[in-house]
Amino acid sequence: xxxxxxxxxxxxxxxxxxxxxxxxxxxxxxxxxxxxxxxxxxxxxxxxxxxxxxxxxxxxxxxxxxxxxxxxxxxxxxxxxxxxxxxxxxxxxxxxxxxxxxxxxxxxxxxxxxxxxxxxxxxxxxxxxxxxxxxxxxxxxxxxxxxxxxxxxxxxxxxxxxxxxxxxxxxxxxxxxxxxxxxxxxxxxxxxxxxxxxxxxxxxxxxxxxxxxxxxxxxxxxxxxxxxxxxxxxxxxxxxxxxxxxxxxxxxxxxxxxxxxxxxxxxxxxxxxxxxxxxxxxxxxxxxxxxxxxxxxxxxxxxxxxxxxxxxxxxxxxxxxxxxxxxxxxxxxxxxxxxxxxxxxxxxxxxxxxxxxxxxxxxx
Ligand code: BMA
Numbered sequence: 001x002x003x004x005x006x007x008x009x010x011x012x013x014x015x016x017x018x019x020x021x022x023x024x025x026x027x028x029x030x031x032x033x034x035x036x037x038x039x040x041x042x043x044x045x046x047x048x049x050x051x052x053x054x055x056x057x058x059x060x061x062x063x064x065x066x067x068x069x070x071x072x073x074x075x076x077x078x079x080x081x082x083x084x085x086x087x088x089x090x091x092x093x094x095x096x097x098x099x100x101x102x103x104x105x106x107x108x109x110x111x112x113x114x115x116x117x118x119x120x121x122x123x124x125x126x127x128x129x130x131x132x133x134x135x136x137x138x139x140x141x142x143x144x145x146x147x148x149x150x151x152x153x154x155x156x157x158x159x160x161x162x163x164x165x166x167x168x169x170x171x172x173x174x175x176x177x178x179x180x181x182x183x184x185x186x187x188x189x190x191x192x193x194x195x196x197x198x199x200x201x202x203x204x205x206x207x208x209x210x211x212x213x214x215x216x217x218x219x220x221x222x223x224x225x226x227x228x229x230x231x232x233x234x235x236x237x238x239x240x241x242x243x244x245x246x247x248x249x250x251x252x253x254x255x256x257x258x259x260x261x262x263x264x265x266x267x268x269x270x271x272x273x274x275x276x277x278x279x280x281x282x283x284x285x286x287x288x289x290x291x292x293x294x295x296x297x298x299x300x301x302x303x304x305x306x307x308x309x310x311x312x313x314x315x316x317x318x319x320x321x322x323x324x325x326x327x328x329x330x331x332x333x334x335x336x337x338x339x340x341x342x343x344x345x346x347x348x349x350x351x352x353x354x355x356x357x358x359x360x361x362x363x364x
Contacts, residue, residue: 027225032120032181033255036228036291040320044362047355048083048122048325049073049341050296053110054102055331057343061106068110072329076342076349077356079363083323084114085296089126089136091168092161099126099135100328104168111172115180119364122183122230122295122325123169127161129196130154136195145202149209162214166222179226185295186214189234189260190247199237204247211249219253228255232295235261235277241287244280256322257285258295265303267311274315282319291322298326298340302348308355317360 024030039046049072054061056072073081086107089099097103111121126136131144131154148158172180190207193200197210218224231254238244238259248254259277263270278294285292294316299307316324329339342352356363 028179028181029226029228029255032183032228033291036120036256036322039362040291040322043320043360045316045321045360046082046120046323046362047073048085048323049081050085050087050325050328051100051102052081052084052341053114054086054100054106055329056341057329057331057336057339057345060101060331063103065106068106068113072339072341072343073363075344077353077363079356080114080117080119081341082119082362082364083325084111084119084121085124085325085327086111086121087124087126088165088168089128091125091164092127092130094164100330108168108172111182112174112180115172116174117364120183120323121172121180122185124185124188124296125165126195127165130158130161131196139193139196139198139201141196142201144196145206145210149206149213159217162217163222166218166224169218169227170222170224172226179224181226181228183230183256184218184227185230185232185258187211188232188295191233191237191243207247208249211253215249215253229253230256230258230293230295232258232260232293235259235273238277238280241280241283244284248284251288251290254288254290256291256293257281257288258293260296261294262297262327263299263307263311267304267307270299270311271315278316278319278321292320293322294324296325296327300340301337302340302342302346305348306351307348308342308351309358310351313355313358313361 052071052073053068059070071080087098091104114121128135129138129144131141131147132138146152147154149155172182174180187197187210189195190198192198218227231248233244259281261273261277281292304311327340329341329343342349355361
């Protein structure tokens with residue numbers, strides 16, 4: 001059984017005060033962590049897809065939709081993905097739609113619907129740049145993280161951004177008012193330098209402080225009990241277990257560890273990168289007692305029709321991976337090349353069906 005850090009402290013206090021056994025963590029996040037661990041012990045790997053119910057290669061959810069049944073994954077193999085990824089980017093600006101044009105109301109309702117179907121939702125966050133006014137990819141200043149930490153000129157402003165993200169995450173509830181557990185994966189791919197929180201844009205101490213501030217605000221101050229915290233560097237820059245852990249914010253505030261690793265035409269290079277990242281992540285996860293996942297992957301345009309069973313599956317099958325999530329299938333006419341998940345008109349669909357039918361691979 002996996003215990004949330006907060007539950008470990010509570011359990012320890014309970015033990016020293018009344019000598020009783022440690023209680024299991026019955027918060028929504030604790031229950032989700034237990035479920036993730038059981039499924040890893042059963043040798044299963046869940047398949048995940050970003051924005052699966054929001055749009056696909058050739059469709060977008062109708063604004064007045066009341067149910068979430070359209071899905072490129074479902075259209076390809078007759079099952080929904082077990083893990084549904086979404087991104088909070090834009091919540092900090094009070095936008096009605098996120099950075100990829102998904103209405104936040106539909107995001108919330110589809111996360112609840114997915115939970116009620118037995119699925120798991122994970123959120124990343126591409127917030128805008130609080131110092132320059134640009135987007136997440138605006139790396140024109142290396143003072144952004146410094147500016148939002150306590151004492152920085154943008155600290156107050158950034159705390160309102162965190163409060164909007166917390167409002168949203170704390171509003172994902174069933175009709176009975178039950179909080180839905182989700183995997184929250186902030187400040188991802190920080191080992192690269194393409195986001196304002198990236199490697200060359202802040203110091204190790206600043207990056208860790210950003211994580212701690214995010215966690216303290218959401219968990220201690222706002223009391224959110226539905227977040228499983230996930231740490232995910234970019235695979236490309238990680239050569240050793242030390243690299244992997246250099247900016248790790250700490251066992252007390254992280255529940256799962258993973259990485260983002262993309263494929264390009266050089267399939268052997270991808271195989272080598274996945275092996276390297278999986279070996280390192282597994283060593284780190286074992287040492288720190290954490291669960292592991294492939295938090296983002298995929299081959300843009302899936303230019304190899306047997307990619308699913310001949311490249312992705314062999315890469316992951318021997319590792320205790322909780323889930324593997326492929327990125328989004330953009331629907332805009334000018335982004336038709338930007339898809340990572342299956343869709344029925346694509347020539348990798350038969351291979352995807354075979355992948356989805358493998359014993360080890362779990363869909364809904
Ligand atoms: C990137 C691309 C962008 C998108 C962003 C956030 O990898 O898919 O088009 O806006 O993720 O989802």
